Amino acid sequence: MEKEIFQCRRCGHCCHGETTVSLTREDLDRMIAHFGLPEEEVIAKYLRVTGKVIQMRVVDGHCIFYRDNGCSVHPARPWRCRQWPLHPSMLTDQANFSAIKDSCPGIRLTDYGDFKRKLAAVLAHRRSEADWG
Ligand code: SF4
Numbered sequence: 001m002e003k004e005i006f007q008c009r010r011c012g013h014c015c016h017g018e019t020t021v022s023l024t025r026e027d028l029d030r031m032i033a034h035f036g037l038p039e040e041e042v043i044a045k046y047l048r049v050t051g052k053v054i055q056m057r058v059v060d061g062h063c064i065f066y067r068d069n070g071c072s073v074h075p076a077r078p079w080r081c082r083q084w085p086l087h088p089s090m091l092t093d094q095a096n097f098s099a100i101k102d103s104c105p106g107i108r109l110t111d112y113g114d115f116k117r118k119l120a121a122v123l124a125h126r127r128s129e130a131d132w133g
């Protein structure tokens with residue numbers, strides 16, 4: 001079902017820009033385990049901390065982990081990256097659907113009603129962060 005509404009085109013658009021997604025504590029722990037390094041070293045090498053907000057560093061206009069047209073930490077990428085672009089807000093907000101569709105060429109359906117029905121079915125099977133792979 002997911003492939004009917006979304007298939008990544010690997011354009012890299014979502015990994016570019018001057019800001020990146022915020023990491024949860026679970027995201028940080030996953031990254032620490034992935035690199036096998038102490039927390040301080042992972043933060044110093046790859047992340048930026050602004051107050052309580054932790055994000056990936058931006059290098060040359062993209063997330064530090066974006067390499068060779070893909071995500072170099074794919075198995076350990078943050079929850080928000082896993083969720084993108086199938087954000088639940090699109091179930092109730094057509095303007096958000098339009099904005100996301102315009103920025104992500106992987107969204108395959110242009111009819112909002114059709115998209116919404118199929119997204120609801122996909123999300124029904126994904127109740128926890130772990131379900132997003
Ligand atoms: S913007 Fe969409 S199609 Fe492009 S890389 Fe990101 S998820 Fe894939």
Ligand code: SF4
Nearest residue numbers: 015063065066071081
């Ligand atoms: S962690 Fe990976 S998927 Fe997320 S913004 Fe960085 S390169 Fe893109």
